[in-house]
Amino acid sequence: MAHQAHAYHMVDPSPWPLTGAIAALLMTSGLAVWFHFHSTTLMILGTILLLLTMFQWWRDVVREGTFQGHHTPPVQKGLRYGMILFITSEVFFFLGFFWAFYHSSLAPTPELGGCWPPTGITTLDPFEVPLLNTAVLLASGVTVTWAHHSIMEGERKQAIQSLALTIALGFYFTFLQAMEYYEAPFTIADGVYGSTFFVATGFHGLHVIIGSMFLAVCLLRQIHFHFTSEHHFGFEAAAWYWHFVDVVWLFLYISIYWWGS
Amino acid sequence: MNRHIFEIQKVALRSFSSSVRRQLDNKVPQKQKLFQVKNDGIPIHLKGGTADALLYRTTMALTILGTGYVVYELVKAAFPKK
Numbered sequence: 001m002a003h004q005a006h007a008y009h010m011v012d013p014s015p016w017p018l019t020g021a022i023a024a025l026l027m028t029s030g031l032a033v034w035f036h037f038h039s040t041t042l043m044i045l046g047t048i049l050l051l052l053t054m055f056q057w058w059r060d061v062v063r064e065g066t067f068q069g070h071h072t073p074p075v076q077k078g079l080r081y082g083m084i085l086f087i088t089s090e091v092f093f094f095l096g097f098f099w100a101f102y103h104s105s106l107a108p109t110p111e112l113g114g115c116w117p118p119t120g121i122t123t124l125d126p127f128e129v130p131l132l133n134t135a136v137l138l139a140s141g142v143t144v145t146w147a148h149h150s151i152m153e154g155e156r157k158q159a160i161q162s163l164a165l166t167i168a169l170g171f172y173f174t175f176l177q178a179m180e181y182y183e184a185p186f187t188i189a190d191g192v193y194g195s196t197f198f199v200a201t202g203f204h205g206l207h208v209i210i211g212s213m214f215l216a217v218c219l220l221r222q223i224h225f226h227f228t229s230e231h232h233f234g235f236e237a238a239a240w241y242w243h244f245v246d247v248v249w250l251f252l253y254i255s256i257y258w259w260g261s
Numbered sequence: 262m263n264r265h266i267f268e269i270q271k272v273a274l275r276s277f278s279s280s281v282r283r284q285l286d287n288k289v290p291q292k293q294k295l296f297q298v299k300n301d302g303i304p305i306h307l308k309g310g311t312a313d314a315l316l317y318r319t320t321m322a323l324t325i326l327g328t329g330y331v332v333y334e335l336v337k338a339a340f341p342k343k
Contacts, residue, residue, distance in 0.1 A: 012304035015321065022324045029331045033338070042334060045327050052320045060305045066289065067296035068305070225287040 009070040016057040023049035058217075062234075066226045076233050083237045087244050090207070094248050097203065098255060101196040105260055112191065116260065121193050122185040123261040129180050130257045133173055137246045140169035144215070144239050151222070154229045163219045166242070170212035177205050197256060204248050211245045214238040 004010065023046050030043025065071035071079070105116040113119030124130060143166040150159035181198075188198040218235045221227060227235055296308055307313045 012306070014304065014306055015317065016306070019320050019324045022328055026327045026331055029335060033334055036338070037334075042327075042331060045323065045330070049320065049323050049327060052316070052323070056306060056316060056320065063292075063296050063305050063308070067292045069293075069297075223285070225289050 007072040007074045009064065009072075009075045011064070014057070014060065016053050016060070019049060020053040020057070023047075023053055062221070062226065065234075066221075071231070071233070076231075079233055079237070083240060087240060090244065094200070094203070094251075097196070097200040098251065101200060101256060101260070104192045104196060112193075116193075118191055118193050121190060124180065124184065124257065126253070126257040126261055129176055130253060133176055134249065134253050136169050136173045136176070137249050140166050140173070141243060141246050143169065144242050148235065148239055151227055151232050151235060152229050156222075159222055159227075160219065163215065163222060167212055167215050167219060170208055170215065170242075174205065174208055174212070177201070177208075200256060201252060204245070204252055207245050207248070211238070211242045214241055 026042055026046030026049060028046075030040070030046045033042050034040050104112075108114055108116045108118060117123050143162050147159050147162035147166060150156075150162055186194050186197070188194045215238050218227075218238045221234060226232075296305070298308075301308075306317060
């Protein structure tokens with residue numbers, strides 16, 4: 001019987017990288033087809049394929065780690081490096097949008113009235129819903145830390161409660177932000193103010209939704225006894241991502257909502 | 262008479278609470294046994310059984326159809342009709 005003489009994980013051949021790549025092809029081409037020929041079929045097909053790929057790929061990772069025991073300490077170390085590198089790449093993604101914001105707001109052109117906020121823009125009061133949103137995300141940072149400690153201490157019920165509370169706070173943020181978007185006195189088409197505001201906060205909101213989904217998967221896994229007090233990297237990765245989302249919001253709040261108002 | 266009612270209530274409660282408990286039992290050891298069947302040559306994405314195969318076939322069918330469709334749309338877009 002063949003046994004490996006190392007602690008690393010040689011994965012089984014998998015079709016998901018291929019289906020994921022095709023999904024990306026279909027989504028991007030579909031976007032172009034939608035713009036030019038007004039048909040959304042290709043883009044929707046791509047999105048469905050992407051969702052199927054993500055579900056099956058991550059289902060397989062759970063099987064390999066939790067059910068087959070392949071996530072040994074060296075393997076887990078690699079997963080940690082991977083998550084940190086991914087979050088770092090996302091930091092650079094947001095850095096670009098902050099660069100765009102500061103480029104336009106530090107030296108406002110004559111077309112804007114030579115001032116920031118530009119002439120004619122009614123900004124949102126940073127001490128109303130945006131401040132509430134800040135409190136909501138900061139609180140969710142506390143509850144996710146509570147969840148982590150509960151998992152480490154083997155407190156099953158508390159872990160479930162605090163994780164559920166974190167997700168609820170995430171949904172509350174999304175709901176409040178959606179209301180703000182609906183009620184805002186300016187749109188994405190309102191010059192560079194509108195562009196920088198909605199693109200930066202919009203991508204942030206998308207990341208809040210992604211983070212909430214990640215935490216929701218962790219909640220399901222916690223309910224199904226997947227996590228042990230010593231080994232729960234999936235949860236740690238979700239918590240890191242969540243803290244990252246929180247920090248991005250703080251920068252958005254200080255720069256765009258407060259300084260930029 | 263009251264004892265009867267009390268006993269029936271106890272039985273009803275017992276079967277309800279045990280079915281709830283059955284749903285939340287730790288099934289990880291069973292899953293570990295299922296996925297650690299060695300030397301069957303089945304890759305992880307199919308090792309869960311029939312549902313895996315169905316989902317895989319659906320995904321692959323959409324992939325192949327989608328590839329064909331995108332090539333068709335791109336060729337169509339490359340040769341615009343006057």
